[in-house]
Amino acid sequence: MKFRSVFDIIGPVMIGPSSSHTAGAARIGLVARNLFGRQPEWARIHLYGSFAETYKGHSTDVAIIGGLLGYDTFDERIKTAFSEADKVGMTYEFIPEEEEADHPNTARVVIGDSQSVMELTGISIGGGKMEVVDLNGFSLRLSGHYPALLVVHDDRAGLIASVSNALANRDINIAHMEVGRKEKGEMALMVIEVDQLIDESLIEELKALPHITQVSTVAD
Secondary structure, eight states, X not given: OOOSSTHHHHOOOOSSSOIIIIIHHHHHHHHHHHHHTSOOSEEEXXXXXXXXXXXTTTTHHHHHHHHHTTOOTTOGGGGGHHHHHHHHTOEEEEEEOOSOOSSSEEEEEEEEOSSOEEEEEEEEEETTEEEEEEETTEEEXXXXXXXXXXXXXXXXXXXXXXXXXXXXTTTOOXXXXXXXXXXXXXXEEEEEEESSOOOHHHHHHHHTSTTEEEEEEEXX
């Protein structure tokens, strides 16, 4: 097994008793918040497997809410995330599910406001790491440990090449890439994890390409 750094072995700097149940959960919430692009007004969190059984004792619930407020794993404010959520007016509900998921530490996070609703399924894979495995019905694999672009677009020939060329022109290396679509010719999604930071000018360039409807980013 290869490790990227010593932190893959000893785990992340974090608040809470468990890297899997607390730090990983906080990262799921934080990635959901980043993809949504703003503070959600409400959250409905479905918990599966071990998350459903132990979420109160292991502070999984507090950690996810902290992530949805924009707090990283080391942020002391995670401890008071419930009261902080009350202050900003974000309501939340936890729903332990009895059905089995593919992974024992699974959370399906549904968040929204008056403008839109987003649904994300994340799994905590240990050591504070997590993966997004579903976003609004698209199956994918997004680790949250690399800067990433999520590009929603119409399913048209040449779009993947246009986005890849825009990255290459800036000497941005692609670490991982997935492409999925709902139906032929309809809505599609590119998930691109890269080795370099993503600046606003690249986002604007991608948004200006034909048939691209949304560009979101996740920072490392």
